[in-house]
Amino acid sequence: MIDSSYDVIVIGGGVVGCAAARELSRYDLNIALLEKSTDICAGQSRANTAIIHGGYDAKPGTRKAYYNLKGNMMFDSVCGELDVPHEWNTSLVVSFSPDEDSQIDELYQRGIQNGVPNLEIIDHDEIMRREPNISEQAHKALLVNNGGIVCPYELTTAYAENAAKNGVTFFRSSPVIAIRKENEGWVVDTPEKSYHCKAIVNCAGLYSDEIHNMVSEDKLEIKPRRGQYYLVDKKYAKAFNAAIFQVPTVMGKGILVARTVDGTVLLGPTAEDINDKTDKRTTAAGLANALEGARKTWPNLPGRAFITEFSGLRAHCTRNDFIIGEVTDAPLFFDAAGVESPGLTSAPAIGVDLAKMVAEALHASPNTKFDPIRKGIPKFRELSNEKRAELVSENPDFAKVICRCETVTEAEIREAIRRPVGAVNVDGIKIRTRAGMGRCQAGFCTPRVLEILSEELGVPLETLQKSEAGSRYVYGKIFD
Ligand SMILES: Cc1cc2nc3c(=O)[nH]c(=O)nc-3n(C[C@H](O)[C@H](O)[C@H](O)COP(=O)(O)OP(=O)(O)OC[C@H]3O[C@@H](n4cnc5c(N)ncnc54)[C@H](O)[C@@H]3O)c2cc1C
The missing domain is CATH 1.10.10 (Arc Repressor Mutant, subunit A)
Incomplete structure (x- = not known):
């Protein structure tokens, strides 16, 4: 039995699903979002490094490169409309020995190819002038002037609140367990209810492969890649201004020392391929790795600075790129799958593109009552x-x-x-x-x-x- 019908169902209430829902609400469509957890922002969007990436890292020509830069450029307007704290504090990718210098040059070139504006390469003296607490070993750095930080939970909840204000219905504690084609549309089953819809947008993060594979023969695989962090007390908010990266490895962007918009400092994340999509444990070895990496950047890191530790799971797609768009063998089913880093940065742009694709496919007209403004809770x-x-x-x-x-x-x-x-x-x-x-x-x-x-x-x-x-x-x- 069908409990209710919608034009569009968004699956997953992370930053991408909530952004897509908000952007879809610009159109005259009846929209629902289904989230399996008790609350939105339960997956990657809750536990990440909160960096607005500049766009120098992704391989040119990939969707990651495209959405990173496009999303980055939307942050002032999106955060302005939704009253979300963000800051353009720059990023520095630092080489700590002459051997690593060539990687800085490569990242610079890649950034230029990706269209990243205002990249600079700076030397030891300029690094030390900007960041007096960084290791004396700092040798050369890529200065990413369009790098920033944002509150990921407030961005996600703000998107959700604004989507709800514009008519999107949210169902939490509603895991999608099956999807089938029926009556020119889809039926989406959760344990308690079934919903009919014309179009589906899959934003299920770590589980976006499972949702995709319910409707397509072109199977996806998402592997969890765990990142462990230490969180440092606000007392050390001024230790660094920029987010400090080390040169990347095949597993990702390496260990960062990165201030948050709230003044705490993140040390991490590690990058460990694991098999269990629910294994958010921190481990002694992982935390030791995060600490050792952070001390390379911040040798005088005080031993009693930490207030907690946590981990997040990246949704790494074995195809090594974001999967965005309508699925060829499943018309009116749209993926935002494998959205790992830089997915937080990319979310505003992915949301807009998905909404346009769905609206075009459904011939939807604009929602003349759409209100883009949300005010945050007074702090x-x-x-x-x-x-x-x-x-x-x-x-x-x-x-x-x-x-x-x-x-x-x-x-x-x-x-x-x-x-x-x-x-x-x-x-x-x-x-x-x-x-x-x-x-x-x-x-x-x-x-x-x-x-x-x-x-x-x-x-x-x-x-x-x-x-x-x-x-x-x-x-x-x-x-x-
Ligand atoms: C350690 C780490 C560090 C990162 N650092 C950065 C960074 O600094 N900058 C950056 O730009 N990006 C970063 N990222 C990436 C960024 O966090 C993600 O790309 C982004 O949050 C993805 O959002 P999402 O909505 O696609 O996924 P998620 O936030 O994972 O949301 C998916 C949602 O779908 C729900 N769901 C799953 N299955 C179902 C189902 N069957 N039915 C209903 N709902 C379902 C989940 O409960 C979840 O709420 C990082 C990620 C990690 C893990």
């Missing part, structure tokens, strides 16, 4: 005292600080739940407000966050999860 920690006083007089919940490390107030947490596609669990609050992301890593704020979630969602504390099913905090009352 109390970043406001002047005058602005804080104003907010508190409007809403006293702004005076109640719940997360002390990140100065996140009760008003922000409540708003994160009340917004379209709002938070439904503790990690959802974390990615939307930063509550729990600071030095104590949620040690103090979790009980109060749970109480607020329970009040706002009208559910008992015992049902609330950290993220996925099985991550409950509260099992019952010991006393009244």
Whole structure:
């Protein structure tokens, strides 16, 4: 039995799926997004290095090269419309011995071929002038003036909120388990419901091969490639200005030392091919590798600087490129498969292209009511005292600080739940407000966050999860 019908179903609520949904909502189409996890931004878009890549790295002529540069150039307008923090702090790819210098020259040439503007090669003295904490071994560097950083979770949630505002319906906890052709369209099955649609957009990240292979004989294979990180305290936000890369290897861009827009510093990621698409463990060997790599860039890295460690899984396609577009043997089924790095940078451009392809195929007219603007949740920690006083007089919940490390107030947490596609669990609050992301890593704020979630969602504390099913905090009352 079909539960509901749509013109378009987007599968996967990562940055690419949410961008595609938002761009599709510019057209007069009835759109739904199905996400298997309890919340959007559950895959690669949650755990990455958050770099807006300049576009010098991808092989010329590939979709990665095309979408990297095109996406990079859209960040000012997209982040402006969606109120998402980003910063053009530049990237430096550094050689640490004369042997590595030729790779810097190669990357420069590749960047020129890819059309990257304003690339420069700088010498030891200029590197040291710009980055006094970098190793004295720094020899030569590619200065990528169009390199930047962005908050990946806010970009994803902002795209989702704006898509929802423009009419997209989001279904979370809705894993797609089967797809079949029926009545000039598709039927998409989840364990609880079946949906009919005219077109499908596959943005399922690590699982985009499995979704693609449900409809096509031209099989894809996505291999998980794990990246492990250490996260360094905000105290060291000023240690480096640019994102510092080492020369790349066959496995990827190597270990970075990269500040985030929130002031923490990422060390990593490693690159390990694994077989299990759910294995997000960090390992002693992986973290040692990340640390050793980071010390090559930052020899005086303080031993007590870390606040946590984590890993992310890249969706590496064995075809070594993004797969974007309509599938030849499955008309009206569109792929955004194998979107590994630089996928965060590319997402705005992939979203626009996918939406155009689908709209053209369905002869859709523009949505005259489309509103591109989304305002973020006010960030109390970043406001002047005058602005804080104003907010508190409007809403006293702004005076109640719940997360002390990140100065996140009760008003922000409540708003994160009340917004379209709002938070439904503790990690959802974390990615939307930063509550729990600071030095104590949620040690103090979790009980109060749970109480607020329970009040706002009208559910008992015992049902609330950290993220996925099985991550409950509260099992019952010991006393009244
Ligand atoms: C370690 C690491 C570092 C990176 N660093 C950078 C960087 O600095 N800069 C950059 O540009 N890019 C970077 N990337 C790449 C970037 O993060 C990804 O390309 C981007 O997030 C991909 O977004 P996505 O929406 O395609 O996939 P995802 O974010 O993985 O989203 C896919 C979604 O589909 C859902 N899904 C899966 N199966 C199903 C199903 N059956 N039914 C319904 N939903 C389903 C998943 O739950 C998930 O939410 C990095 C990636 C990693 C892992």
